[in-house]
Amino acid sequence: MITWRQGLLGLVLLALAGLLLAWSGLIGIGAGSGHWKITDLVLHWAMEQSVETAALSVEEPPELDEPRQIRRAAGHFEASCAFCHGSPLRGRPPLSDRMTPPPPPLTQSAEIWSAAELFVIVQQGVKFTGMPAWIAPERADEVWAMVSFLRVLPGMDAATYRDLAFGTGPPSEADADPVLANCARCHGFDGGTDGGAFPMIGGLPEAYLRDTLQAFANGTRQSGIMRFAAAGLTPDAIARVSAHYASQRPPAAPPGEELTAGLLAHGEKIATEGIPEERVPACGRCHADRPGRNPAFPELDGQAAWYLEEQLHLFKAGARGGGPYARLMAKVVPGLTPEDIEAVAAYYASLPATPQAAATR
Ligand code: HEC
Ligand code: HEC
Ligand code: HEC
Incomplete structure (x- = not known):
């Protein structure tokens, strides 16, 4: 029978032995030889448990897997992920096999992980592995775009990948x-x-x-x-x-969902008159294209509706930031409801993009 004193002594000795081993410098930290099988299994198991638990509170957005989401993320994948994970165009990067753990080719990840689990991995990264967290963690919409891309990556051919990551412009x-x-x-x-x-x-x-x-x-x-x-x-x-x-004049953005006249009229009213009872100023005061407008204020006419909506929600959440005048928008957004945001975004998107008055440049 082992007494509690003997047990405690045993634990202390074990800890000391571990410390001694580390102090001796005999534990290799070289990345070229990989983990022992058991270390690999334990670490990966811990990661799986952690990702599964975190994914329980993650909700999939309706726009997951839309083609424009896939395109939005593909160019960023090429620039910031492919040098570790490889891609249909460049195959397996030479440095990857010299890392511990090696970044896996992502050709099966969409089968292994659910959309919510991929979201957790891409947003939070993985400690002790080199897998980085998303640069702007508050941008869940960007992370979802990347998840949409990862879900079509398995089986993608090189030509499709090239078009998505490099564009098809002449x-x-x-x-x-x-x-x-x-x-x-x-x-x-x-x-x-x-x-x-x-x-x-x-x-x-x-x-x-x-x-x-x-x-x-x-x-x-x-x-x-x-x-x-x-x-x-x-x-x-x-x-x-x-x-x-x-100096460019690109063609108009494709129209968003079906627009009702009521929605556009509500948006126009906000743009030209604001919502006085909610202390929302008329957007046109700063955004209308007229001589003398501050050239540091963006044009909204003809901008993509989803983008305007997303930016307004980000401003509302305090997660947009911006240039030296961005704080002006912080006073504008608190009184806007999601319906107001949808309406005013649809209204601006429906206008033709106006060439800037030369005076405002
Ligand atoms: C990998 C794809 C990618 C590359 C490369 C890229 N952009 Fe962007 N750009 C985006 C995305 C996506 C957004 C939308 C950002 C957001 O949602 O906040 C954006 C937003 C912008 C905006 C903000 C527009 C606005 O109305 O405020 C500007 C300006 C811009 N990009 C200019 C550039 C310039 C100039 C370069 C080259 C130096 C560049 N971008 C390179 C994808 C890219
Ligand atoms: C510096 C190298 C590096 C970069 C850059 C990197 N990753 Fe990783 N990534 C890793 C490593 C290493 C792992 C393995 C983690 C593990 O096994 O626990 C990993 C794991 C993953 C996984 C889980 C794969 C699976 O099947 O289990 C996904 C998904 C992923 N990365 C996506 C991305 C995306 C998207 C980007 C770009 C935004 C990216 N990674 C950038 C190194 C990198
Ligand atoms: C007092 C001036 C002012 C008023 C009023 C104003 N804005 Fe803005 N808005 C700005 C400025 C300045 C920016 C640029 C912030 C930055 O990125 O630096 C901006 C940016 C935006 C953007 C992001 C555009 C982009 O390309 O990323 C949207 C969308 C927007 N405003 C919508 C609105 C709407 C809708 C209203 C009316 C409800 C409104 N604004 C009223 C000053 C104003």
Whole structure:
């Protein structure tokens, strides 16, 4: 019979032995030899349990798996995931097999994990493995777009992947500028929405484009996708691509869902008069295209409806951030209901994009 004293002594000795072993330096930390089978099993089991539990409180959004979500995430996958996980275009990256654990090719992940579990992995990352968390964790909508992409990745051929990750726009002389060529993978050279996957950036005021890229780069505007794309751009590169996109006139975004006249009328009323009893100012005071408008304020006419809606919900949740004037929007959004947001977004999206008055540039 072992007494509790002997048991305790045993535990202390075991702990000391462990400490001694670590102190001796005999435990290898080299990444090239992999884990022992048992370490691998235990760590992976712990990860599975943790992901399953966290996924219990995650709810799938209705837009999961929509083509524009898949396209929205594909270019970011190419830039920020494929160098570890590989892709249909580049196969298995050489460094991956020299990591412990090696980043798995994601060709089966959608069968192993449910959508909610993929969401947890991509949003939170995995400790002790090198798998990073999402850059802007508050952007659940971006993480869901990536989950949509991961769900179609298994079995995708190289040509489909190339179109999704690099776009299908025609090559142009702007190809010669590598910074612009990278923007164009997603935004095209004309800054259009590519079927509604991206916001319309062609024709936005140049000052707003510059402020916005700066805000993405330093994280004062939250987006995992755009922070990655804008980080490290020199002031010169920001000025160059801003001037390029400000001068573009892309075709209109495709219309969203069916619009009723009532919805549009409600949206127009908010845009032109605001909602005085809820202290919502008329949007047009700052956003209408007229001479003398502050060139750092964005144009909303002709912008994609889903994007306007998403941005307004983000402002409401305090998760949008932005450039030096973004705090103005914090006073606008508290009085807007989800119905108001849907209406005003639909209204602005239904307007033709107006070329900026030269005076406001
Ligand atoms: C620095 C390398 C690295 C980068 C970059 C990286 N990952 Fe990972 N990822 C890993 C590693 C390592 C694992 C394995 C974790 C484990 O086995 O516990 C992993 C696991 C995963 C898994 C679970 C796979 C499975 O089948 O179990 C998914 C899904 C995933 N990553 C998606 C992504 C996405 C999406 C991105 C880009 C936003 C990304 N990863 C970026 C290293 C990386
Ligand atoms: C991997 C795809 C991708 C790349 C590359 C990319 N963008 Fe974006 N961009 C996006 C997405 C997605 C959004 C929407 C962000 C959000 O939802 O907050 C966006 C948003 C923007 C916005 C904000 C529009 C607005 O109305 O406020 C600007 C400006 C912009 N991008 C410019 C650029 C420029 C310039 C480059 C090149 C330096 C670039 N982007 C590279 C995907 C990309
Ligand atoms: C007092 C001025 C002001 C008023 C009034 C105002 N806005 Fe804004 N809004 C701004 C500024 C400034 C920004 C740019 C923030 C940033 O990104 O730096 C902005 C950004 C936005 C954006 C994001 C656009 C994009 O391309 O990302 C949306 C959507 C928006 N406003 C909608 C509205 C709506 C709807 C109303 C009316 C209910 C409204 N705004 C009223 C100043 C205003």
